[in-house]
Amino acid sequence: MKTRIALLLSFSLATTASAADEAAAELWTQKCKSCHGPDGRAQTQMGKKESIVDLSQPAWQKAQSDDDIREVISEGSSRNKKMKPYKEKLTPEQIDSLVKYVRTFKKG
Numbered sequence: 016m017k018t019r020i021a022l023l024l025s026f027s028l029a030t031t032a033s034a035a036d037e038a039a040a041e042l043w044t045q046k047c048k049s050c051h052g053p054d055g056r057a058q059t060q061m062g063k064k065e066s067i068v069d070l071s072q073p074a075w076q077k078a079q080s081d082d083d084i085r086e087v088i089s090e091g092s093s094r095n096k097k098m099k100p101y102k103e104k105l106t107p108e109q110i111d112s113l114v115k116y117v118r119t120f121k122k123g
């Protein structure tokens with residue numbers, strides 16, 4: 016009986032985590048992919064035109080703290096107005112999930 020409860024519990028925890036990941040992937044596709052591309056490498060028309068940084072580059076990943084990434088998503092970029100602030104459009108939880116999602120672009 017105890018084992019069954021433990022199994023059920025770990026199963027529901029696992030599904031919650033992947034649901035959050037899926038929600039972040041969905042958000043990325045809807046709101047970010049058009050400029051940053053599916054993989055964050057910005058091989059898009061806008062990406063090339065605006066020379067958007069490749070978010071999968073290890074050097075970029077290393078230079079950014081989670082707070083830096085959160086800040087640019089919330090407040091937009093001061094360097095390029097095409098990167099808009101999302102704090103009115105997304106909840107803090109959604110922004111956090113996108114920070115994690117951006118981290119998944121890291122190679123190797």
Ligand code: HEC
Pocket residue numbers: 043046047048049050051061065066067068070084087088092093094095097098099101113117
């Ligand atoms: C209309 C095009 C566009 C969309 C849509 C867009 N971005 Fe950007 N993003 C940019 C541009 C342009 C830059 C480069 C800004 C710069 O040089 O500072 C950028 C930069 C970034 C950076 C790196 C900033 C840095 O300091 O290196 C992150 C992280 C980022 N965007 C995340 C997102 C997320 C998450 C979304 C979706 C919620 C999103 N972007 C949607 C255009 C866009």
